[in-house]
Amino acid sequence: MARLLIVEDHPLFREALESAIRVALPDAEMREATSIDMAIGLLSSPPRFDLILLDLSTPGTTGLSGVIRIRKTAPRTPVLVVSAHQDPRLVAHVLTLGVAGYISKSTSKQQLADAIKVVLRGEVHIDAGAPCAGTRRGRLPAQDLLKRLHELTPQQLRVLDLIRCGLQNKQIAYELGISETTVKVHVSEILRKLRVMSRTKAIIEMEKIDFVNLIGEPRTRTPVQARGDDAETLMTAETTTGHEAPLA
Numbered sequence: 001m002a003r004l005l006i007v008e009d010h011p012l013f014r015e016a017l018e019s020a021i022r023v024a025l026p027d028a029e030m031r032e033a034t035s036i037d038m039a040i041g042l043l044s045s046p047p048r049f050d051l052i053l054l055d056l057s058t059p060g061t062t063g064l065s066g067v068i069r070i071r072k073t074a075p076r077t078p079v080l081v082v083s084a085h086q087d088p089r090l091v092a093h094v095l096t097l098g099v100a101g102y103i104s105k106s107t108s109k110q111q112l113a114d115a116i117k118v119v120l121r122g123e124v125h126i127d128a129g130a131p132c133a134g135t136r137r138g139r140l141p142a143q144d145l146l147k148r149l150h151e152l153t154p155q156q157l158r159v160l161d162l163i164r165c166g167l168q169n170k171q172i173a174y175e176l177g178i179s180e181t182t183v184k185v186h187v188s189e190i191l192r193k194l195r196v197m198s199r200t201k202a203i204i205e206m207e208k209i210d211f212v213n214l215i216g217e218p219r220t221r222t223p224v225q226a227r228g229d230d231a232e233t234l235m236t237a238e239t240t241t242g243h244e245a246p247l248a
Contacts, residue, residue, distance in 0.1 A: 002028045002120065005042060007070070008055040008082075009034040013105065017053055017082065017112070024113035036060035036069055040154070043074045051120055056083045056094070062164050063209035064142075065149065065157060067097050072154045080119050082112070091126070093142060093209070097150075101125035142208050149209075151193045159186045163199055164206050 002025050008014045014032055021028055031049070033039035037060045043049065052074065058066060070079060078100035085091075086104050094102055100119045103112060104127055118125040152160065155176070162172045169187065173180040187199070196202050 002050045003047065004028055004030050004116075005033060005039060005049045005052045006030060007033045007036070007039045007052060007058050009058050010055075013055070016109070020109040020112040021053075021116060023109055024116040034059070036066045037158075039070060040073050040158075043070070043077070049074070049077050051100075051116065052077055052079045053082050053116075054079055054099075056081060056085055060161065062161060062206050064093060064097065064146065065161060065206065065209065067094060067099065068146070068149050068152075069154060069157045069161075071098060072150075072152075072157065078119050078122075080115060080125070086127075093146065095126070096143060096146060103127050145194075145205055145208055148194050152190060156186050156190050156193075159183065160190050160202065160206065163187070163190075164203050 004021060004025070006014055006017050006021075008017060018030060021030060031042055033042055036058055039052070039054075039058075043052075052070060054067065054070060056064070056066065060066065061069070067079065067081070080101040080103065081094055081099050082103055082105055084105045091102050101115055101124060103115045103125065107115075107127065115125040149157070158176065159172055162175060167175065169180050169183045173183045176183070191197065191199075191202060194202055194205055196205060
């Protein structure tokens, strides 16, 4: 029996994903996480999962740092990103992190079911016609930063996320249940590995992998609702500076 972890904070979207999973794997065991921290907790204890379905916009992450934290915690578990963000530049960045697949939330349930089967076979799945091949050839603007972030430990990545949220060492120590001295050691290592001199510079570096900066255009969201069981696609769309795209 396959065990899958759904990392998605929107209840309607979780239901849509569960429905698609049932199409591919009727007997699958599913667990849910509504934040990156919750997902990390589930991944840190046995038994292991066979596949992780991850929404890039899940709370507890800045841009692509959530993908990195998940990959660090469960490096042998394939990750299938299911996201509303379809800009080829973002897709290319995510693929450099070693995910097993990237698929749009606007896809049909059957297409998602097929993607799940492909990834579980050990192959990589990308939406048909995704215009990312050309983007991957050149050097990506945030590629060096992503490489440096990969050098951080899971705990250092968590500390970095809390730094970005504006927490001081004492507050970070409380949040993580560790000593303030340990936090200082983590901060020093984070600054060294990111090759920056201050916390402010580290925050500025993290801004580079936020979705708006990776895509290079502003976003505005409009309320949406999931479609019924008889709908062909998983969910409806949002407005993005004049272009239509699915909502994360």
